[in-house]
Amino acid sequence: MTVHDHAAAGGPLSDDRAGAIRDRLRLAIVGRKLAPGTKLSEAEVGALFEVSRTVVRAALQMLAFEGLVRSERNRGAFVANPSPDEARQIFASRRLIEPGIAREACARVDAGALERFAALIAEEASQIASAGPQARQAEIKASGDFHLLLAEVAGNAILHRFMEELVARSSLVIALYGRSDASSCAHAEHRGILDALAAGDANRLARLVGEHIDHIEADLDLAPQGRAPALKDALGL
Amino acid sequence: MTVHDHAAAGGPLSDDRAGAIRDRLRLAIVGRKLAPGTKLSEAEVGALFEVSRTVVRAALQMLAFEGLVRSERNRGAFVANPSPDEARQIFASRRLIEPGIAREACARVDAGALERFAALIAEEASQIASAGPQARQAEIKASGDFHLLLAEVAGNAILHRFMEELVARSSLVIALYGRSDASSCAHAEHRGILDALAAGDANRLARLVGEHIDHIEADLDLAPQGRAPALKDALGL
DNA sequence: CGTGAAAAGATTGTATGCAATCTAGTCGGG
DNA sequence: CCCGACTAGATTGCATACAATCTTTTCACG
Structure with a gap:
């Protein structure tokens, strides 16, 4: 599945690609399609959306700021698991x-x-x-x-x-x-x-x-x- | 001037380099050393702190989230100029x-x-x-x-x-x-x-x-x- | 001389490559 | 049989290269 399969269905997606990926991931997390603790591998997400890791990293950083993703140095990003x-x-x-x-x-x-x-x-x-x-x-x-x-x-x-x-x-x-x-x-x-x-x-x-x-x-x-x-x-x- | 000249004087600087640059820039902005509207060129900041643009971009993105920096696509980042x-x-x-x-x-x-x-x-x-x-x-x-x-x-x-x-x-x-x-x-x-x-x-x-x-x-x-x-x-x- | 188009330069956006770090699997010792 | 060290693979952190976009300068035309 690529992002293009769903591009038309999206809501208020940002025009920049990192923002679009952030919105899609957020929708999945908030909609409970991605369980807390799930690893969000840069390469995997990048392959899914057909972008390089650079863009994925920007999207994950945004989600980390929002508290939806926990980012651990040298270990990667995970769906947040609030205590x-x-x-x-x-x-x-x-x-x-x-x-x-x-x-x-x-x-x-x-x-x-x-x-x-x-x-x-x-x-x-x-x-x-x-x-x-x-x-x-x-x-x-x-x-x-x-x-x-x-x-x-x-x-x-x-x-x-x-x-x-x-x-x-x-x-x-x-x-x-x-x-x-x-x-x-x-x-x-x-x-x-x-x-x-x-x-x-x-x-x-x-x-x-x-x-x-x-x-x-x-x-x-x-x-x-x-x-x-x-x-x-x-x-x- | 490089970051090393002041490294010892810093407060609670993050250990990651992007966070450190973010903290330094925030201190300068909040301390009114950087006037609102000032352009924050990636290359310039990178040269100052002796890191690549990759790290600078991450720092600027963080500051944009905090509302201290306004980021315009294809134009760069500027110290925020709140209306x-x-x-x-x-x-x-x-x-x-x-x-x-x-x-x-x-x-x-x-x-x-x-x-x-x-x-x-x-x-x-x-x-x-x-x-x-x-x-x-x-x-x-x-x-x-x-x-x-x-x-x-x-x-x-x-x-x-x-x-x-x-x-x-x-x-x-x-x-x-x-x-x-x-x-x-x-x-x-x-x-x-x-x-x-x-x-x-x-x-x-x-x-x-x-x-x-x-x-x-x-x-x-x-x-x-x-x-x-x-x-x-x-x-x- | 002023105005607008066009090209050169500079800056950002993105992809990719390499080094550092982490993870998992294997092997040897106890 | 279990535990720890070691090695191979995978993943992230960062720097760099190239493409796209913006900015500034130049220059022709009115």
Whole structure:
């Protein structure tokens, strides 16, 4: 398979080749097609996309910055494998940032934006109703895009980029530590958030967004039972 | 001049060469030794640090991610030249994030951390009292490090990295749009923040941090009078 | 003399080659 | 039989070479 087989289907791909590869890899990681810890060999990725290692290295460096890839010197790049502690930090960051973003979005939202929110929620509902891994990936993307649209409407490009990183890494965390999918639950909360946004009720909106994040985190199993910690406990340290 | 002339003087330089060059360039940009808009030629930087363009490109890509460098395809990299709007977004982001970080830091601070804060404030005072561009650069660094220490004590690596970016970009913004240096004013507020932190008064701390950011932004001249907008207005568009 | 096209020079984007490092498999000793 | 050292293969880090693009200078034409 080469990149050309899917070039037409891609979303907002950058025009530069490194950015395009980064976008494709990110989609695969966030969509859980690439499991955490998977080795991303430069030669292999390069062969897949028909580019040299130079371009692949640039793409991997970008993903490393976003925290989706862990790069180890002389060893290569791997899909990130966030620890429970990192997971907590990711959600603590979202808990701090997103209610504020929502307040700002509430002040700036207009009819066009509300339509885009509604379209995303409809897409999300449609994918939840569908079966198959393709639908799961699309559902994850729609759910994340809901939060990103909030940041976009808020009109702050920096916070939007922070949110892109946090939402992407959240998907990895949920893949690793998610107890249930809880997608229908999250979806219902998205509807409530849109209601508050449409009503212009900034306080209710901020509260709902905060609770939404709490609920997602509450569905995680972040007990210190990862491989390394478990071993450590097993040895009685 | 080569990198070796200063290698011993560096701070926490990464062991990899691209990271080292990134750190050196960042220090120069944040310390206002490199003016916004300055071209960063790959060959020139490479010659200066005695590495190939490959390594320089990696360093510049990192700085582009941090928003300190603007990279234009086929044209090269330039020290970032944030617009007034970007400046507002930077400070809006800090206004949202930093009070929350301060609250978290308040809950986790210990005696050792308080000593580090005190040392930074003393360093800042010392550099303010000194003359010369070297002292100005050190003063800027100490002031920024105060905010970064707050994020470090808060114990969230993700927010700490966000703050690193925001503090660095703030320095660029102040260099471009700062009315007065107002360094003594900021320094006094740092003392007040440390007081609240030592007292464990999270509410007062969060309020002081928020006001501190407001004061820094208030000292900026962000009227839409940049080059391009002025030209646009002059042409009556 | 001013304007625009065209060519020369400079700079970036990408591919490739070599050295250094890591990994895996093999062999010998205990 | 298990463990460690050693060697062969694979992979990454970096430098360099070439192609594509941009910039500047030159020069012809109006």
